[in-house]
Amino acid sequence: MSPPQPRRKPTQARARATVDAILQGAAQVLVDRGFDGASTNRIAEVAGVSVGTLYQYFPNKEAVVVALIERHCDEQIALLQAMVGDMVAAPLPSAVRTYVAALIATHDRDREVHDAIFRQAMHLGLPSLQRIHDGTRTIVRAYLEVHRGAILPDDLDLAAFVLVSMVEGMIDTAFFVTAPPNREALAEEVSRVVLRYLLGHAD
Amino acid sequence: MSPPQPRRKPTQARARATVDAILQGAAQVLVDRGFDGASTNRIAEVAGVSVGTLYQYFPNKEAVVVALIERHCDEQIALLQAMVGDMVAAPLPSAVRTYVAALIATHDRDREVHDAIFRQAMHLGLPSLQRIHDGTRTIVRAYLEVHRGAILPDDLDLAAFVLVSMVEGMIDTAFFVTAPPNREALAEEVSRVVLRYLLGHAD
Amino acid sequence: MSPPQPRRKPTQARARATVDAILQGAAQVLVDRGFDGASTNRIAEVAGVSVGTLYQYFPNKEAVVVALIERHCDEQIALLQAMVGDMVAAPLPSAVRTYVAALIATHDRDREVHDAIFRQAMHLGLPSLQRIHDGTRTIVRAYLEVHRGAILPDDLDLAAFVLVSMVEGMIDTAFFVTAPPNREALAEEVSRVVLRYLLGHAD
Amino acid sequence: MSPPQPRRKPTQARARATVDAILQGAAQVLVDRGFDGASTNRIAEVAGVSVGTLYQYFPNKEAVVVALIERHCDEQIALLQAMVGDMVAAPLPSAVRTYVAALIATHDRDREVHDAIFRQAMHLGLPSLQRIHDGTRTIVRAYLEVHRGAILPDDLDLAAFVLVSMVEGMIDTAFFVTAPPNREALAEEVSRVVLRYLLGHAD
DNA sequence: GATGAATGAGGCTTCATTCAT
DNA sequence: GATGAATGAAGCCTCATTCAT
Numbered sequence: 110m111s112p113p114q115p116r117r118k119p120t121q122a123r124a125r126a127t128v129d130a131i132l133q134g135a136a137q138v139l140v141d142r143g144f145d146g147a148s149t150n151r152i153a154e155v156a157g158v159s160v161g162t163l164y165q166y167f168p169n170k171e172a173v174v175v176a177l178i179e180r181h182c183d184e185q186i187a188l189l190q191a192m193v194g195d196m197v198a199a200p201l202p203s204a205v206r207t208y209v210a211a212l213i214a215t216h217d218r219d220r221e222v223h224d225a226i227f228r229q230a231m232h233l234g235l236p237s238l239q240r241i242h243d244g245t246r247t248i249v250r251a252y253l254e255v256h257r258g259a260i261l262p263d264d265l266d267l268a269a270f271v272l273v274s275m276v277e278g279m280i281d282t283a284f285f286v287t288a289p290p291n292r293e294a295l296a297e298e299v300s301r302v303v304l305r306y307l308l309g310h311a312d
Numbered sequence: 313m314s315p316p317q318p319r320r321k322p323t324q325a326r327a328r329a330t331v332d333a334i335l336q337g338a339a340q341v342l343v344d345r346g347f348d349g350a351s352t353n354r355i356a357e358v359a360g361v362s363v364g365t366l367y368q369y370f371p372n373k374e375a376v377v378v379a380l381i382e383r384h385c386d387e388q389i390a391l392l393q394a395m396v397g398d399m400v401a402a403p404l405p406s407a408v409r410t411y412v413a414a415l416i417a418t419h420d421r422d423r424e425v426h427d428a429i430f431r432q433a434m435h436l437g438l439p440s441l442q443r444i445h446d447g448t449r450t451i452v453r454a455y456l457e458v459h460r461g462a463i464l465p466d467d468l469d470l471a472a473f474v475l476v477s478m479v480e481g482m483i484d485t486a487f488f489v490t491a492p493p494n495r496e497a498l499a500e501e502v503s504r505v506v507l508r509y510l511l512g513h514a515d
Numbered sequence: 516m517s518p519p520q521p522r523r524k525p526t527q528a529r530a531r532a533t534v535d536a537i538l539q540g541a542a543q544v545l546v547d548r549g550f551d552g553a554s555t556n557r558i559a560e561v562a563g564v565s566v567g568t569l570y571q572y573f574p575n576k577e578a579v580v581v582a583l584i585e586r587h588c589d590e591q592i593a594l595l596q597a598m599v600g601d602m603v604a605a606p607l608p609s610a611v612r613t614y615v616a617a618l619i620a621t622h623d624r625d626r627e628v629h630d631a632i633f634r635q636a637m638h639l640g641l642p643s644l645q646r647i648h649d650g651t652r653t654i655v656r657a658y659l660e661v662h663r664g665a666i667l668p669d670d671l672d673l674a675a676f677v678l679v680s681m682v683e684g685m686i687d688t689a690f691f692v693t694a695p696p697n698r699e700a701l702a703e704e705v706s707r708v709v710l711r712y713l714l715g716h717a718d
Numbered sequence: 719m720s721p722p723q724p725r726r727k728p729t730q731a732r733a734r735a736t737v738d739a740i741l742q743g744a745a746q747v748l749v750d751r752g753f754d755g756a757s758t759n760r761i762a763e764v765a766g767v768s769v770g771t772l773y774q775y776f777p778n779k780e781a782v783v784v785a786l787i788e789r790h791c792d793e794q795i796a797l798l799q800a801m802v803g804d805m806v807a808a809p810l811p812s813a814v815r816t817y818v819a820a821l822i823a824t825h826d827r828d829r830e831v832h833d834a835i836f837r838q839a840m841h842l843g844l845p846s847l848q849r850i851h852d853g854t855r856t857i858v859r860a861y862l863e864v865h866r867g868a869i870l871p872d873d874l875d876l877a878a879f880v881l882v883s884m885v886e887g888m889i890d891t892a893f894f895v896t897a898p899p900n901r902e903a904l905a906e907e908v909s910r911v912v913l914r915y916l917l918g919h920a921d
Numbered sequence: 922g923a924t925g926a927a928t929g930a931g932g933c934t935t936c937a938t939t940c941a942t
Numbered sequence: 943g944a945t946g947a948a949t950g951a952a953g954c955c956t957c958a959t960t961c962a963t
Contacts, residue, residue, distance in 0.1 A: 554935075736927090
């Protein structure tokens with residue numbers, strides 16, 4: 110409803126620390142008491158500031174959650190980019206395996222927080238997940254372009270979409286919906302799916 | 313001696329109609345105003361009954377949403393089963409294409425309602441999605457068993473998990489997170505992924 | 516607010532049984548769930564009838580509670596009268612001891628029910644307790660009249676009032692407020708109070 | 719270094735005023751509309767604050783009533799103690815008459831409020847009345863100890879219990895159940911009961 | 922800048938009561 | 943006579959938000 114932008118840019122170090130505390134508190138409360146138990150008063154309390162202070166940096170409750178999600182997404186993307194940084198140079202099979210492993214690792218960090226935030230993102234129907242998806246897709250698409258000659262799919266846009274949404278979606282399912290029958294073998298099997306799709310084989 | 317018909321069948325018919333109305337109302341409100349805007353009073357009003365009546369059939373607000381999700385899941389599963397009924401007899405490639413098409417069709421029916429309910433399911437962390445997943449997985453696993461000799465994967469449990477979660481997750485992503493670059497070609501491309509995973513080729 | 520009289524006199528045996536069941540249910544619920552948990556629906560359910568039936572015999576909820584209290588008071592008075600029936604003929608000391616013992620016995624019967632009903636009577640500020648008091652006082656006053664020559668007090672009205680309210684009040688306190696230090700000796704000590712008041716000694 | 723005055727004494731003063739206002743309001747409403755008519759909204763309104771404020775100081779409705787009862791009990795006990803302060807030094811007969819008069823006076827102050835609160839205490843089955851009783855009993859017991867040689871009863875615990883519960887119970891009855899035939903003579907007659915119990919005579 | 926007491930709309934839920942069957 | 947589904951006013955309580963200090 111109201112602009113999800115922070116009311117004032119926290120230029121001073123003290124202010125930034127306050128905002129950080131609030132977001133930490135928000136994450137904490139989200140994890141501990143679920144969405145409906147996350148009131149601004151509670152968040153402020155856990156953050157160790159007063160509600161008034163919270164409202165000095167965020168125009169309303171939603172803005173806090175949005176900011177939290179945004180920050181989380183940024184971290185996720187940064188994490189992913191760091192992990193796949195030199196993937197481009199690698200041969201396709203090992204690149205894929207690295208990518209899948211990175212994605213899974215990404216979900217393993219801060220499971221609870223990730224989970225809580227993910228649910229909120231779904232709940233609020235926010236474009237944050239799309240940001241993650243699109244960012245990832247761009248990276249993948251670029252990679253496919255480089256290897257265009259070696260892979261089966263022609264439509265690289267579509268291929269990138271399918272790859273990212275499939276792998277991401279699957280991992281989300283594995284983490285949020287139902288546990289896989291064999292957690293150890295999961296990464297390898299997913300990699301096989303991808304490799305067979307791209308190459309026709311998984312060697 | 314006693315009347316062959318239980319005394320209040322008609323009453324039950326009325327009650328069932330009431331429950332239906334409430335669930336309809338809940339779906340309606342969920343779509344229109346989102347979860348937080350879905351108050352029991354609003355639901356009752358849209359359903360055309362009084363709050364009191366709602367509470368005669370559901371112990372609390374969450375129960376209404378849960379019932380709605382459950383019903384939706386049942387419908388989804390029934391729909392899927394109807395569509396893949398004679399898939400078993402079909403050759404693998406066309407079976408896969410049927411399955412994928414069915415899944416997509418399933419998402420196309422009642423887009424908005426499905427969307428709203430799906431979000432709630434995620435939000436509430438309910439096992440309903442798991443039910444869908446597990447149901448589907450059982451079907452798929454049985455199918456793979458039949459074709460065991462013709463496919464590459466050994467671990468059929470894992471294969472079934474990967475297939476279902478991947479395809480389902482991907483379609484969810486396509487519908488809820490970001491639109492695919494080429495909606496027409498999507499089904500075929502997903503089918504290809506599956507077929508190459510199972511056979512090494514997609515012919 | 517509305518007349519506390521039953522809507523229709525239950526002339527038939529069946530109807531009387533129904534009324535009984537309802538009052539039983541009311542007592543039950545009052546004991547089990549306290550006053551605020553005693554809803555007409557619950558009472559009807561426990562009584563094994565439908566709410567509608569309850570409302571055929573009682574105009575509103577209060578009427579049920581009032582009827583219950585009335586019935587209880589009647590029982591109490593009858594019980595008391597039975598116990599002190601031939602007290603008049605007895606010599607004063609043993610008469611007093613009989614009376615006190617009867618009062619205590621009266622409180623011991625159906626402790627829980629008595630307790631619950633007593634609280635309601637207080638709560639509703641009903642004249643029922645007054646009925647018990649006045650009834651008892653009349654009996655006592657008559658007895659004192661007979662023994663006028665043998666006792667110290669002149670004002671028999673006042674004496675009867677003091678005796679009844681004191682003994683009754685004390686027993687209520689003993690039962691509802693705090694336990695006496697010596698339950699066994701209580702009756703004898705109370706009797707002594709009364710006898711010394713009447714005679715100057717307790718022999 | 720740090721300010722010698724804690725930062726929000728004024729705040730606390732304000733808060734205390736608010737709590738007072740709420741309790742006043744509660745007493746008011748209890749008297750005016752009875753327990754069932756005493757809604758938190760009504761109490762807050764009469765107190766001149768918003769419901770939210772009420773709930774900032776009390777976790778629920780019952781807590782308000784309990785606090786009110788507690789405060790009332792404290793006042794009663796303090797009042798009593800003030801009145802009987804130098805009773806110990808007095809000779810028995812006048813001490814008893816002072817005590818009885820004090821108790822009656824205690825009931826005369828704020829009749830309506832006292833009445834309403836007393837009913838609630840019974841209704842809620844709270845130990846508040848017990849507190850009053852036990853407090854009083856301790857005082858009486860100490861007094862009896864001092865005069866042990868001059869009185870008839872041996873078991874001082876029992877005697878104290880009988881005295882307090884009897885006198886208190888009787889006065890409660892006189893005030894809440896039925897009016898005494900001769901209000902003026904009541905105190906003297908009660909004193910006689912007590913004195914004859916303790917001494918065998920009332921001079 | 923920070924604080925936290927105060928606000929009050931609004932959510933969830935209960936329950937006395939009615940009335941069509 | 944009996945039933946019990948339906949009603950809806952009203953109660954308790956929470957929480958996003960403001961503002962005087």
